[in-house]
Amino acid sequence: MRRLLSAEWLKLRRSIVWLLLPVSPLIAFAVAWKAPLEAIGGAGWMEAYIISANVHGLMFLPLLVGIFAALLCRFEHASGGWKQLLALPVRPGAVYLSKLAALAGLVALLQLLLGAALLAGGLLRGMDGGVPWAELGRALLGGWVACLPLAALQLWASFAWSSFAAPLVLGTVFTLPNMLVVNSERFAPWYPWAQPLLAMMPRSEEGFGAFNVPAESLFLVIGGSFALFLAAGWLHFRRRAV
Amino acid sequence: MLARAIAAEWLKLKRKWILALAVIGPLGVVLLQAVNYGLRYDYVMKQNADDPWGGLLQATTGLMLPALFIGLALVASLSAGVEHAAGGWKQLLALPLTRLQVFAAKTLLTLLLLLLSCTLLAVFTLAFGAVLGFSLQELPWPDLLRQSYAPYAAAMPFVALQIGLSLAIGNQAVPMTIGVLGMVVSLFGMLLPDWVPYNWPWLALKAETALRAAAAGLGGGLLLLAAGCMHFTRKDVS
Secondary structure: OOHHHHHHHHHHHHHHHHHOOOOOHHHHHHHHOOOOOOOOOHHHHHHHHHHHHHHHHHHOOOOOOOEEEEEEHHHHHHOHHHHHHHHOOOOOHHHHHHHHHHHHOOOOOOHHHHHHHHHHHHHHHOOOOOOOOHHHHHHHHHHHHHHHHHHHHHHHHHOOOOOOOHHHHHHHHHHHHHHHHHOOOHHHHOOOOHHHHHHOOOOOOOOHHHOOOOOOHHHHHHHHHHHHHHHHHHHHHOOOOO | HHHHHHHHHHHHOOOOOHHHHHHHHHHHHHHHHHHHHHOOHHHHHHHHHOHHHEEEEHHHHHHHHHHHHHHHHHHHHHHHHHHHOOOHHHHHHHHOOHHHHEEEHHHHHHHHHHHHHHHHEEEEEEEHHOOOOOHHHOOOHHHHHHHHHHHHHHHHHHHHHHHHHHHHOOOOOHHHHHHHHHHHHOOOOOOHHOOHHHHHHHHOOOOOOHHHOOOHHHHHHHHHHHHHHHHHOOOOOO
């Protein structure tokens, strides 16, 4: 498993992943550094975070998960790579799980970069002290967890379709309705593509729409959809002909 | 000759579900509005009580522009990807066709498919409004037509950009990624200054600026197409 992961790393190292990772951290950096904020210091940190998390979580995060998944499978689709990879003395299940782990790792890296960029921007502006570590950490971690079902689904789509565009279109088609869905208190908690944004928003009294749903129901939806997508993708991967 | 080249392009794309995509795009935009109206009909209708058509048209545009952005990237990438995939360029360019004709055939087919999508959007929107029982006498035809076609013209620089990138770069991950990120940027397009092309499709929706935005889009698009064509005609076949 560890060696499969290092193989994934070798393949990713030369890809455009590195151009994609900084996109939303740069936005967060700019927001924390230059955006007009009402408060500086403790509340200012959260304000800057909420602005950047809105942009990041609504569109960039779910779409990037899809792009990363498609990039992870591109090498194998490109030149008979599946045959080569699965001819090695490894279990197909392990190959699948290592790809999923690499994908989850990339998303974790993205979340860490976002947090770091936010801190760097805030420090440049001169916001010192009062960094709400616990709240920020919980929100970034929540966003990561909420991406896992999407990661499992996109990985499934990415190995099932040899075209690079097809899984991307799937991801986009389901991410775009986010614009409507997140305003709906009734439907957003049940819509997997809205979960990253919901999970990244700090829970507060003055939240509106679906931003105030209890964490338990979120984790039910996230856990349930993750188990479903993972099981379906895994079974399909092990049974399909190469 | 050009007509036959386009027919050949069509033959290659037919098996890629591309016509289905051209229909599903606008259908999806209208269906999502149908869900929106279905779930909260009373609320939406109360908000737009004096101008039901205007409300429907405005609600549609919010989803139409991102769909247009992702659609143009997808069609351009599929049409070039067919050749990148299996040494198609060598075969295609060995035919007694000029490079210009090959480029023109691919570009025209892309433009025609997008035009079809925009027309279908107008038709589906009209049909949905009729189903909701809006009076056809009150239908603001100029608004419907402007909304369907002006963003198409204003988005022409992006069509040209995606065609150029898809043809120039063998790895279709690059143009598709740029297309998807461009779509996200375009969502915030109306916050950008007027001269930024990402704002043009939004400007094209408004009556006052529609003509200017469409003209700027067509001009910029032609310039970029010329650049892409020049690159393509000089490029080595790998």
